[in-house]
Amino acid sequence: MNNNSTCIQPSVISTTALPIIYIFLCIVGLFGNSLAQWVFLTKIGKKTSTHIYLSNLVTANLLVCTAMPFMGIYFLKGFYWKYQSVQCRLVNFLGTLSMHVSMFVSLLILSWIAISRYATLMKKESMQEATSCYERMFYGHLLKRFRQPNFARTMCIYIWGVVLVVIIPVTLYYSVVEATEEGESQCYNRQMELGASPSQIAGLIGTTFIGFSFLVVVTSYYSLVSHLRRVRTCTSITEKDLTYRSVKRHLLIIQVLLVVCFLPYSIFKPIFYVLHQREGDCQQLNYLIEAKNILTCLASARSSTDPIIFLLLDKTFKKTLYELLAKS
Template sequence: MNNNTTCIQPSMISSMALPIIYILLCIVGVLETLSLNGYFNKIGKKTSTHTYLSHLVTANLLVCSAMPFMSIYFLKGFQWEYQSAQCRVVNFLGTLSMHVSMFVSLLILSWIAISRYATLMQKDSLQETTSCYEKIFYGHLLKKFRQPNFARKLCIYIWGVVLGIIIPVTIYYSVIEATEGEESLCYNRQMELGAMISQIAGLIGTTFIGFSF
């Protein structure tokens, strides 16, 4: 192991507690998804809120699919070679699934909040004291978020944009940045923190999360 190697030893929490937590979260998430799907199938008329929630459930199922990979990474990552197939697959799938699900979920939650606000605006717009600006704001913008067809197109657009941004960054990180280091083990500092491009993307993502809230 040379001086440039940045392998780190996992703590007891990383190697034991995190795998168990990820597996438990995966089981709970899958059960929750199945129960919600059963609920949606019994609904006759689906509103825009149901459309948003169905895509939110899909994002939740996606992140659940990444949790077993993250569990294996924290359990066995410090034993794998850095350039091994296991390390590359777990790193790529785990990173891709977690980030896509996170950003899609944040956006859809934002649209749900706007849709609920549009419902309140609809009630207020019926009152005589409602200003002309509020009526126009509801009629030309907010009202669309309550339309199932618009909600469906918006969710598809969200998935396309998020996948179009995150997939290239993840591929670059897995193919280019992962081969630039001289680490010997999969669990290392660069894998945890990322190189320059990954850190810039993470900063942009953090800013986006703050903007969504």
């Protein structure tokens, strides 16, 4: 057994806790997201752009939920599998592909939902006399498109296509080319956990993308707050208070979701790539790998909790689900 294999030693967290958590998240996520998708596809007649975005978000959630058993098996059995075994290659490829495709599709869709919610608020404002010509053009024409169902369907197709075209080649290179390098004996090893330079560069680009998505949501939220303050100083908006509060709550929910699930992962990833360069410190390397795997699990957990978020984001979904529960 080489130095790398003896240096990387999974703890009880990796071999026991993470598999249990992934299986639990898989069961909860498959049930909740399947129920949500059934409601979106069969119980909601007139679908808005938000319903289309949420339906595609559910599809991404189901994809990552199907990858969770592979991730759990990897942490449970990876230290005992051979590095070049079929099980190692298969679990690594399917788990990595599903996890990253789902993550980036979800981030893009959450960003579009934030813009769509903001466009909902600005639709009527753009027609007021007090609104400038520039604001009428921007809010009345550009943001209006985000609320159109046909535009939402087209945008979701583009999102899936772009993510698949980018992620599949990187995952294939990571699973086929990098995984063929000699010097490792176990499936759970330094090479598998860290990846080579191309995978690390792709990881940093992905981290930058997470930061960009978070910036879009934060910008939408604070643009709303700024607009709300300006309008309140000019006129009375008593009749619109419910709409303002609703859109503000939607953007705040998405913002909190990204902060709790994705921000720790995106902050730690560059730190992880820098600190793991130190040779010979096996204890630090093991701590870094454990932290990375825990934060990856936290990012994946968002997929299982999304059905709860849908109850807060969409009143039609909540009403339909309550009616089904009342009938049953």
